[in-house]
Amino acid sequence: MNGLRRAKRWMGDHLVLGLGLLVLVYTFVPIAVVVLMSFNDSSRSRNVYKFQEFTTEHWFHPGSWAPGMADSVWLSIRIALFATAVATLLGTLAAFALVRHRFAGRSSANLIIFLPMASPEIVMGSSLLALFVSAGFGGQLGFWTILIAHIMFCLSFVIVTVKARLSGLDANLEQAAMDLYATEAQTFWRVTFPLVLPGIVGAALLSFSLSFDDFIITNLNAGQSVTFPMFVWGANQRGVPMEVNVIGTAMFLISIAIVLVAETTRRRQAKALAR
Template sequence: MPSGDRPALESRPDEALTPVRRGFKPPPWLRRLGSWSLNAYAAFVILYLLLPVAVIVLFSFNDPAGKFNFVWKGFSLEAWQDPWKYPALVDALKTSLQVAALSTLVALVLGTLVAIALVRHQFRGSGGVDLFLVIPLTTPEIVLGSSLLTLFLDFGWNLGFGTIVLAHIMFEVSFIALTVKARIRGFDWSLEDAAMDLGASPTRTFFKVTLPLIVPGIVAAMMLSFALSLDDFIITLFNAGSTTTYPLYVNNAAKTALPPQINVLATMILAASLALIGLSVVWQRWRTRGEAR
């Protein structure tokens, strides 16, 4: 055998007959216990998340004995028969819906364009833009609200509906931009080039090719932004002035009187949100099936 050649490895018969050891295989009872524990843990987490919502819905049917709706006294439909009993509560809800709709609309346009620019075009400083988008999400709301209050007062603006909308747009843009950006990160931009090669203008290409493909991400971002605006309390508290939104009304009412109509309106908002989510899911499935055909 030449000195440069290595001897071939010889396998011994006893090694070939030795069974290969596999990982530990738990007994059936242990596997059943692990499966039961996992299901029980998942059920506990779901119950923990749904319990506050269930309490809100349940106490909308309560018949409170006094001004506060904290103790269950009996089943009643009185609050549902007259959910608009308190004009101040209705006005606060209308204000919140108007603020959420207007701020979401403006933030949706700004955030979507920012997301497309960051993904579609690579430019110097794009990483810094990502950092600025994250800052409003990581900054405590009390810091954000007080900073915006100082800014508005320095400009000499009167606090009210307009400052609430501006404040909400500021943090909604970040949520929308990051959500849409995650959706279009894997977008095939050659489709745009193909459309323009066929004679479509950049504007027509955007509305006929790009926008329909990123609509699911835009819809998800819009729903998230609307919910965040409707729910915001701390930033709104700093910049509302004499304007009262639904969260501010609930906070003030909790100190003096908490009628069940608050729970009724909250249940209505919850039902509308679930309906919109359901319609969104159905629409996306229908759209996916249409594309598959």
């Protein structure tokens, strides 16, 4: 009986941990497959997802990539960078206005912000396409229409993320700075902005990922331009090139590196403040 009780107690204490590990394994198995396939030499088989032989050809010889793939990757990166910069700037300003100020229509604005997030992408993409066509840009769909569309849907995610960070700030910290004769500008740049910065960086990373990964809205407003997700979709009809896995692995490693750097910096700052 004692052994059974101990076993039940152990299972109760470790149930959440075990479920968490199972979820992590379930999440990372597809990523592990992508990483593995980026080193796969599939030239001797039409089954691109059957591991044939280890090779680094796809990593160190971009000239061997499928035609048009490098251009599509570069286009997606440029659009994601510009969309992230504009959406983060406008979204951060909007978040400050919604959290720190009271004005007519504030509740309605908060509701409208969630509409792009709640609407299906096909609805938003077709609506933007109708807007561009009615504005006379039907024959000029391309880089700029994709960029405008990406800024539109990234903006909501930035506002919500930065708002959550602002709402959790302790107002006493700013009041303490003002009591110590800091001006409003000094208080903002030395107290408020450093505290909000993690939320802004998180919103920017989320925007970049959403923009780089988007297919439905982009496909409706791209015209003759081909982004990386559109290239993958087109290539899938003939067989996905192994270089696609290289790009996926590289993006994953870059994301991990950014998170590690941010966490290391945060811990150093916490240790410095503790001293």
